[in-house]
Amino acid sequence: METLKTLYSRHDRSYHDNRYVYPVLSRRAGGISVGINLNPDKGCNFDCVYCQVDRTPSGMRGIDPLHRPTGIPVLLEELNRLVEGISSGRLFSRSPFEAVPEHLRKMADIALSGDGEPTMVPEFLPVLDSLMDFRSHRTGRFRIPIRLITNGTGLFRSSTRQAVRERFFSAGSSQSPQDEIWFKIDAADPESFNRIDRSSIPFDRYWSSVTETLLELPVTIQTMVCEIRDPEAPFDPLGDWRIAMKENIRKLLEQGAQIREWHLYTVARRTPDPSVVPLSSERMECLRQSFQEGIALPIRIFS
Numbered sequence: 056m057e058t059l060k061t062l063y064s065r066h067d068r069s070y071h072d073n074r075y076v077y078p079v080l081s082r083r084a085g086g087i088s089v090g091i092n093l094n095p096d097k098g099c100n101f102d103c104v105y106c107q108v109d110r111t112p113s114g115m116r117g118i119d120p121l122h123r124p125t126g127i128p129v130l131l132e133e134l135n136r137l138v139e140g141i142s143s144g145r146l147f148s149r150s151p152f153e154a155v156p157e158h159l160r161k162m163a164d165i166a167l168s169g170d171g172e173p174t175m176v177p178e179f180l181p182v183l184d185s186l187m188d189f190r191s192h193r194t195g196r197f198r199i200p201i202r203l204i205t206n207g208t209g210l211f212r213s214s215t216r217q218a219v220r221e222r223f224f225s226a227g228s229s230q231s232p233q234d235e236i237w238f239k240i241d242a243a244d245p246e247s248f249n250r251i252d253r254s255s256i257p258f259d260r261y262w263s264s265v266t267e268t269l270l271e272l273p274v275t276i277q278t279m280v281c282e283i284r285d286p287e288a289p290f291d292p293l294g295d296w297r298i299a300m301k302e303n304i305r306k307l308l309e310q311g312a313q314i315r316e317w318h319l320y321t322v323a324r325r326t327p328d329p330s331v332v333p334l335s336s337e338r339m340e341c342l343r344q345s346f347q348e349g350i351a352l353p354i355r356i357f358s
C-alpha cells in the first residue's frame with residue numbers, strides 16, 4: 056500500500072480511461088484536488104528546464120500532439136463520476152487512494168492544471184464557465200474553490216484577463232471567496248528567464264505583460280527554485296537570480312500589483328535533465344528570509 060508521503064508526491068494525470076480529469080492528494084489544498092488537464096497533447100508555450108512533463112520521443116509515444124478541441128461534455132461526465140467517487144467513498148476503496156486518512160477524504164478544490172498551459176487552449180473560457188456551472192449546482196454539498204494554475208501567458212490578452220476577472224472576482228459571479236490564480240513567475244531577469252522558462256517570448260515583452268496582468272488580477276505567485284549543475288554554465292539561484300527576483304517583485308508591489316502570497320517551491324520529482332537539482336531546505340529558508348526582508352507579503356515554502 057502507498058504511504059501518505061508517496062501519495063503526496065504522486066502527480067499522475069492518468070486516471071482510469073479519463074482524458075481530462077484526475078485526482079491527486081494535495082497537502083496544500085488539504086484533501087483531494089480534482090485536476091483538469093486541458094493539455095492531453097502536452098502542449099505548452101514554455102519549455103521549463105524543470106518541467107516533469109515528458110515530451111521526449113518516448114514520452115510522446117501514444118500522444119496525439121495536435122490540439123483537439125476539448126470535449127466539454129466528456130470532461131463534465133468524468134468530473135461528475137470522480138466527484139461521486141469522492142463523496143461516496145468509492146475512490147478510497149482502491150489503490151492508491153486507500154492510504155488517504157479519513158480527515159483528508161474530501162474534495163478540496165478543482166485545479167486547472169495539466170500537462171501544458173491551460174490558458175492557451177481555445178476552449179479555456181467555455182471550460183471555466185462549465186466548471187463554475189458545475190460547482191453552482193453542487194453548492195451546499197460542495198463549496199469548493201477553483202484554482203487556475205498558469206504560466207500566465209493566456210492572461211496577457213486583455214479580453215481573457217477581463218473574462219477571468221469577471222468569473223473569478225466580480226460581485227455577483229458564481230465565484231467562491233477562495234477562487235485563486237496561481238501565477239508562475241520563475242525569473243525576473245532576461246538571462247534567468249531564457250535559462251529556466253525557455254519561452255520564445257522576449258523577456259521585455261513578457262515582463263511588461265506580467266506587470267499589466269498583475270495590476271488587474273489578484274494572484275498568488277508561484278516560483279520554482281532550482282539549481283543547474285552544469286559544469287560549463289552552472290546556475291545558482293542564490294546569486295543574480297535572487298537579486299532580480301526580489302527587486303522586481305518589490306517593484307510590482309510598488310506599482311500596485313495585487314499579489315496575495317508568494318509561494319516558493321523546489322524540484323520534488325525527477326526531471327528529464329539530471330543536472331537540474333533541488334535546493335536544500337536550509338537554502339530555501341535562507342532564500343525566503345532574504346526575500347521577506349523588505350517585502351510585505353506572506354512568503355511561504357512548499358515542498
Ligand code: SF4
Pocket residue numbers: 099100101102103105106107108169170171172206
Ligand atoms: S509552464 Fe508548466 S507545463 Fe509548461 S513547460 Fe513550464 S512547467 Fe511544464
